[in-house]
Amino acid sequence: MALAIEISSWVLLMAGSALLIIGGIGLIRFPDFYSRVQAAGLTDTLCSIFILTGLMLQADSVPLAAKILFTLLFLLFTGPTASHALAKTAHNDGLRPWKRDDGGAPSNQ
Amino acid sequence: MTRYTVSLTLVLVVLWLLLSGMWTHPILLPLGAASVVLTVWLSHRLGIVDRESDPVHLVLPSIKYWPWLMGQILRANVQVAARILSNPRDLTPRLARVRSTQQSDLGRSIFANSITLTPGTVTIRVSAGEIFYYAMSDDLVADLDAGEMDRRVTRLEKEL
Numbered sequence: 001m002a003l004a005i006e007i008s009s010w011v012l013l014m015a016g017s018a019l020l021i022i023g024g025i026g027l028i029r030f031p032d033f034y035s036r037v038q039a040a041g042l043t044d045t046l047c048s049i050f051i052l053t054g055l056m057l058q059a060d061s062v063p064l065a066a067k068i069l070f071t072l073l074f075l076l077f078t079g080p081t082a083s084h085a086l087a088k089t090a091h092n093d094g095l096r097p098w099k100r101d102d103g104g105a106p107s108n109q
Numbered sequence: 110m111t112r113y114t115v116s117l118t119l120v121l122v123v124l125w126l127l128l129s130g131m132w133t134h135p136i137l138l139p140l141g142a143a144s145v146v147l148t149v150w151l152s153h154r155l156g157i158v159d160r161e162s163d164p165v166h167l168v169l170p171s172i173k174y175w176p177w178l179m180g181q182i183l184r185a186n187v188q189v190a191a192r193i194l195s196n197p198r199d200l201t202p203r204l205a206r207v208r209s210t211q212q213s214d215l216g217r218s219i220f221a222n223s224i225t226l227t228p229g230t231v232t233i234r235v236s237a238g239e240i241f242y243y244a245m246s247d248d249l250v251a252d253l254d255a256g257e258m259d260r261r262v263t264r265l266e267k268e269l
Contacts, residue, residue, distance in 0.1 A: 019186065023190075034202060038230075041189070041225075042193075045228060062127070080226050081222075091233045091234075098202060
């Protein structure tokens with residue numbers, strides 16, 4: 001049982017870390033502001049779910065696991081709020097999504 | 110009113126026990142109890158012990174909605190990750206509108222937040238009956254237009 005928990009904890013931690021790195025790559029390689037917000041969404045959602053669940057399995061007491069669970073819940077509520085605020089501000093300021101036929105040069109916005 | 114007082118007290122007690130971890134401490138436990146009583150009394154005087162500040166009625170319906178949303182988040186994450194690893198410039202980004210059939214502000218916020226929580230789409234503006242959002246590809250727009258998320262949130266809203 002202890003071994004099963006240990007293994008699933010590490011699988012979750014590794015998967016979360018992989019997603020974090022992929023999100024980071026996406027943040028650099030995506031062509032415009034809006035798509036980069038989506039790459040950040042990767043680290044906001046599944047990455048934090050995986051890593052924090054993995055840590056919860058490592059916790060040796062209920063209060064500790066509960067604190068990690070609260071952290072995860074707060075992240076899941078505040079993450080989309082931040083993404084939405086960014087996207088709305090960009091849209092209000094007239095930023096339009098990137099189009100492939102924009103000449104090929106990546107926008108630097 | 111009594112119902113919300115009881116549930117607020119219960120929530121505070123559980124929260125205090127979980128966050129402190131002091132379940133048998135002879136001094137801190139009574140102090141915790143005193144702070145819970147003080148908080149409940151103050152909230153009462155402020156008149157903020159009601160349905161909105163203590164949304165226990167949301168818990169059970171949400172438990173049915175969350176697993177489905179988690180599945181969607183998982184699927185969307187895999188899609189965006191695959192896009193990053195294959196070709197990040199292979200996008201068909203656009204701004205789009207989707208009909209929302211929720212009646213309450215709470216229902217609309219749940220729908221708008223669900224759209225933002227699934228990577229690939231982000232809500233930009235919410236109005237009565239319609240949500241304006243960014244999607245990084247056409248198939249995501251088709252997914253939302255199919256309306257399953259809207260239907261599920263509306264069903265959740267009816268149970269609240």
